[in-house]
Amino acid sequence: MSVYQLKSRFQNILRPLVRSLASRGVTANQVTSVAAAVSVALGLFLSVAPLPHWFLLVPVWFLLRMGLNAIDGMLAREHGQKSILGAYLNEIGDVVSDVALYLPFALIDPNGLVPALSVIFLSALTEFAGVLGQTVGASRRYDGPLGKSDRAVLFGALGIFVAVGGTFAAWTSWLWAVVALLLIWTIINRISAGIREAHTAAR
Numbered sequence: 040m041s042v043y044q045l046k047s048r049f050q051n052i053l054r055p056l057v058r059s060l061a062s063r064g065v066t067a068n069q070v071t072s073v074a075a076a077v078s079v080a081l082g083l084f085l086s087v088a089p090l091p092h093w094f095l096l097v098p099v100w101f102l103l104r105m106g107l108n109a110i111d112g113m114l115a116r117e118h119g120q121k122s123i124l125g126a127y128l129n130e131i132g133d134v135v136s137d138v139a140l141y142l143p144f145a146l147i148d149p150n151g152l153v154p155a156l157s158v159i160f161l162s163a164l165t166e167f168a169g170v171l172g173q174t175v176g177a178s179r180r181y182d183g184p185l186g187k188s189d190r191a192v193l194f195g196a197l198g199i200f201v202a203v204g205g206t207f208a209a210w211t212s213w214l215w216a217v218v219a220l221l222l223i224w225t226i227i228n229r230i231s232a233g234i235r236e237a238h239t240a241a242r
Contacts, residue, residue, distance in 0.1 A: 050109050057113045067114035068125050074107040075132035082139025089147050097140065097198025101191040104136070130170055133187060134163050141190075144197055148207045154215035161222035162190060168226045172233035176240050180229040185221040193218065 060070075081100055085093055111129065115121045138159055145155030165186065172180040183189060201207075 049105070050113060053106060053109055054113065057110055057117070060110065061114055061118040061120075065114070067111040067118075067120040068122065068128055070107050070111040070114065071125065071128045071132050074104050074111070075128075075136050078104060078136030079139040082136075082142055085143035086146055089143055091201050091204060093202075094143070094198040095202035097143075098195030101140070101195045101198075105188065105191060108133070130166065134166050137162055137166075137187070137190065141194060144194065144201075144207075147201070148211055150207070150209065150212045154212050154219075158215050158218050158222065161219055161226070165222055165225045165229065168229040168233075172229065172236065175233055175237045177233040177236035180233050180236075182228040182232050183225060184228075185218070185225045 077100065081096060085097070111125075115125055141155070141159045141162065145152050145159065148155050169180040169182075169186075172178055185193075
């Protein structure tokens, strides 16, 4: 089970807003670019000014970003705005945004940067594994258990934890270890599913 599976319900709620944006000339690429720019700006801000209460912005922005990600996809698919540039912006923007938003948590971890940076690296690798499905004759894979939406819930919860006065300690290393294992599982699932899909399509 992945949060990604709730995407269709989320899209149904946003569809009237998407139609309104499309009628006003808003493009999918504009929405994608704004989401990435705000994510990077927030990540940089929290990295240089890691005051606990500001981390409450993380879950708020993750929720808004999920909405923007749904909106840009719907604009592209349902309003004739698909483009090659948009595909690049979407995939690269998501990875860059994730790195920027996860990095502040690595910087406040007393156990050092390596555990959290390993999670950041594996998170990027999960998206790479998902995109590679398209190169072998399969679809873009979004298999869990720890896809982008699930990670948004995780880091949003960590943002709330820090904002209310929680502190990272020795237990955090165990958390990153569990997250890393779930990410490795996700990578394996995406590769396996991509291979199965490609073999089925080739028959």
